[in-house]
Amino acid sequence: MTTLTVNSKTYHVDADPEMPLLWVLRDIIGLTGTKFGCGVAQCGACTVHLNGEAVRSCVTRLKRAEGQQVVTIEGLSANNDHPLQLAWQANDVPQCGYCQSGQLMSAAVLLRENPNPTDQDIDDAMSGNICRCGTYVRIRKAIHDAAAMQKGVAVNG
Numbered sequence: 001m002t003t004l005t006v007n008s009k010t011y012h013v014d015a016d017p018e019m020p021l022l023w024v025l026r027d028i029i030g031l032t033g034t035k036f037g038c039g040v041a042q043c044g045a046c047t048v049h050l051n052g053e054a055v056r057s058c059v060t061r062l063k064r065a066e067g068q069q070v071v072t073i074e075g076l077s078a079n080n081d082h083p084l085q086l087a088w089q090a091n092d093v094p095q096c097g098y099c100q101s102g103q104l105m106s107a108a109v110l111l112r113e114n115p116n117p118t119d120q121d122i123d124d125a126m127s128g129n130i131c132r133c134g135t136y137v138r139i140r141k142a143i144h145d146a147a148a149m150q151k152g153v154a155v156n157g
């Protein structure tokens with residue numbers, strides 16, 4: 001039995017400790033906002049936070065999450081009102097949407113560590129998150145808008 005905390009809730013999971021955290025989140029706990037893309041740490045669709053760090057849950061074993069704090073897209077904010085979520089909506093960022101929870105989780109770590117990122121900072125931080133729909137320009141704009149929101153500056157769509 002493995003105990004882990006996901007979005008501030010404690011779970012006791014009866015699964016192989018080697019199981020990818022992504023499978024535990026989606027198939028056992030039922031949090032399907034985190035997506036399976038490549039399965040080999042190349043696309044970022046499965047990004048979640050482990051103790052505040054962005055990790056690829058497809059290659060993170062359950063045993064590594066034992067006793068740790070996991071946050072998924074469902075737990076990013078209480079009311080879907082994280083500045084990034086608001087900026088994502090205002091900028092109509094998603095197309096198919098498949099990559100977007102991973103994009104948001106990576107962007108959230110970026111903004112926490114660097115509240116005022118440049119284009120280059122954003123491109124560097126987000127380079128591990130692939131979007132087959134090519135929403136990169138809107139993602140960058142939304143991250144800038146969220147950064148401004150965090151500082152209390154009004155943002156025009």
Ligand code: FES
Pocket residue numbers: 035036037038039040041042043044045046047056057058059
């Ligand atoms: S599914 Fe994990 S990085 Fe692609």
Ligand code: FES
Pocket residue numbers: 094095096097098099100130131132133134135
């Ligand atoms: S919005 Fe379709 S893969 Fe990114």
